[in-house]
Amino acid sequence: EDQVTQSPEALRLQEGESSSLNCSYTVSGLRGLFWYRQDPGKGPEFLFTLYSAGEEKEKERLKATLTKKESFLHITAPKPEDSATYLCAVQAGGSYIPTFGRGTSLIVHP
Amino acid sequence: NAGVTQTPKFQVLKTGQSMTLQCAQDMNHNSMYWYRQDPGMGLRLIYYSASEGTTDKGEVPNGYNVSRLNKREFSLRLESAAPSQTSVYFCASTASPLSTDTQYFGPGTRLTVL
Numbered sequence: 001e002d003q004v005t006q007s008p009e010a011l012r013l014q015e016g017e018s019s020s021l022n023c024s025y026t027v028s029g030l031r032g033l034f035w036y037r038q039d040p041g042k043g044p045e046f047l048f049t050l051y052s053a054g055e056e057k058e059k060e061r062l063k064a065t066l067t068k069k070e071s072f073l074h075i076t077a078p079k080p081e082d083s084a085t086y087l088c089a090v091q092a093g094g095s096y097i098p099t100f101g102r103g104t105s106l107i108v109h110p
Numbered sequence: 111n112a113g114v115t116q117t118p119k120f121q122v123l124k125t126g127q128s129m130t131l132q133c134a135q136d137m138n139h140n141s142m143y144w145y146r147q148d149p150g151m152g153l154r155l156i157y158y159s160a161s162e163g164t165t166d167k168g169e170v171p172n173g174y175n176v177s178r179l180n181k182r183e184f185s186l187r188l189e190s191a192a193p194s195q196t197s198v199y200f201c202a203s204t205a206s207p208l209s210t211d212t213q214y215f216g217p218g219t220r221l222t223v224l
Contacts (some may be wrong), residue, residue, distance in 0.1 A: 087152070096208045102150060
């Protein structure tokens with residue numbers, strides 16, 4: 001059973017159509033929740049770290065929020081260049097090793 | 111700064127062959143990691159090195175060995191490659207061990223084992 005679950009697996013949007021990606025986790029004792037962007041053929045690139053419920057962070061059209069059991073990555077008025085796979089990772093409990101979700105593949109059509 | 115670099119970018123091996131994947135970082139980071147990424151799967155940790163001189167197993171260490179050559183370099187060796195090791199391999203680093211520091215990833219090595 002996955003400790004970190006991302007949904008949906010894939011998402012297709014029209015340019016300008018806002019939506020949200022979800023990352024839910026079952027582990028306790030959250031130390032940090034990370035969002036990464038991964039373009040095809042490249043390594044993951046860091047976006048945000050969230051540490052506690054209620055925290056929010058923004059970068060351009062992206063906004064990440066955190067509750068006690070899940071995080072949302074909100075994409076406002078997306079552009080085709082936002083197309084990528086978005087990965088979520090969680091550090092929790094006694095481990096400082098992050099556990100990654102399987103990712104959400106986002107395609108934004110012009 | 112180049113960040114995290116990996117060589118080679120692509121490799122094709124036959125079953126039973128051996129090879130070493132190289133990783134180097136120029137950010138003076140203490141901790142380094144090796145992951146594999148397979149279609150439909152998240153990044154899975156193979157081995158990590160919290161600091162120079164130490165290495166530990168991750169989630170999927172079987173069939174692999176690592177060497178933390180110095181603070182900059184962390185190599186991954188496949189002694190006898192198997193088709194199940196066909197994957198994309200990523201190296202990452204963080205400034206400090208036992209922290210919530212950001213992981214910086216390399217561009218990956220795409221390995222095919224025939």
